[in-house]
Amino acid sequence: MKSKKSQMKIQQTAFMLLAVTLFFALVGLAFVSFQLSGVKESATELQEKNARLTISKLANSPEFTCGEAFGTKGVSCVDMDKVMKLKENEATYKGFWGVSEISVRRIYPKTTGTVVCTPSKYPNCNVIEMRVGGRGGTFIPNYVSLCRKGVENGELYNKCEMGLLMVSYEDRQ
C-alpha cells in the first residue's frame, strides 16, 4: 500500500516538474517571439528610412530635379528633358548614386504597353531606362512628378505628369 502511495507521489512530482518546465518554456517562447517582432519592426523602419533617403537623394540631385523651373518647389520632381540628356551620358556616372538600376515610368496619362524612351520616340514614350543591367536586389518605387516642356501652337508650356521613380540597390549580405 505504502509502495503504491510513494509511486503515486513520484508520479505527481514528475508530472508537476514536466508541467512547470512546459509552462516556463512557453513563457520563454512568447517572450522571444515578442522580442523578434520588435527586431522585425526596427528592420522595417530602417528599410523605410533607407528607401526614402535613396529616392529623395536621387530625386533632389541636380541631375534629376526640376528645381523651380516648373513651379514645383518642395515636390519630388524629375525633369524628364534633363534625364533624357543624362541617359546618353550615363556611363560617366558609373558607381554614382549607389544604386544598381534607375528607371522612370510615367503612369498617368496612361500609355498602352511599355514604350521605352529613345531620342526619336521622346516624349511619346512611358519608360526611361536610365541605368540597366543590375544584378537585382531590393526594388524601391516612389511617386514623383515628371515635368517637361510641352509645345502647343508653337509655344512652350510646363507639363507635369504622374510617374514613378524606381531604383534598385543590391542587397548587402
Add this chain to the structure above:
Amino acid sequence: MMEKIRSKLGQEEMVGFAIIMVIVFVIMLVFLGFSMSNSDKEAVESYESQSFVQSMLAYTTPCDDYKETYLKTRDLILKCDNNATCANGNSSCEILVTTLRGILMESWNVEGNSSIKGYSLKIGGEEKELVSLERGNVTRNSKGYVEPVPRGGKTVYVSFVAYY
C-alpha cells in the same frame, strides 16, 4: 477507505492541473499565431502617400485659364472651390474629378491579390466637400497624408488614405 479517497482526490487534482495546462498552452498558441501574423511588412508607407499627394497636386490638368496656361491640380482645386469654369467653357470641378479618378485608377491597384485593399481621397474645406473618391474596401490598417492648400485666407485640405 480514507487512503482510497485521498488517492482519488490526488488523481483529480492532477487531471485538473493537466486541463489548466492544456488551456494555457492553447491560449499561448493563439497569442503566438496572432503576434506572428501581425508582424508582416506594411504594404504602404506614409511617405508613399505623401509623395503621391504632392505629385498629384503638381499634375498639369487639361483645364486652361485665360492666361493660356494649363492649371495644376492644386490650382484647379481652388478654381473648383470658386465654381469657376475653364477657358474652354468646361466645368473645373468635372475636369478635377475626371483627372483625379484617372490618376487614382492608374496609381493604386486594389484588385485581385494586391496588397492595397482600398483607398479614399477627400478634398474639401471647412464649409464644403469638393471631391470624395473611394474604391475597394476599408480595412483597419491604413496609411495616409493630408496636404493643406491655402489661398486667400481659406484652406482646402487634400486627404488621402490607403488601406492595406
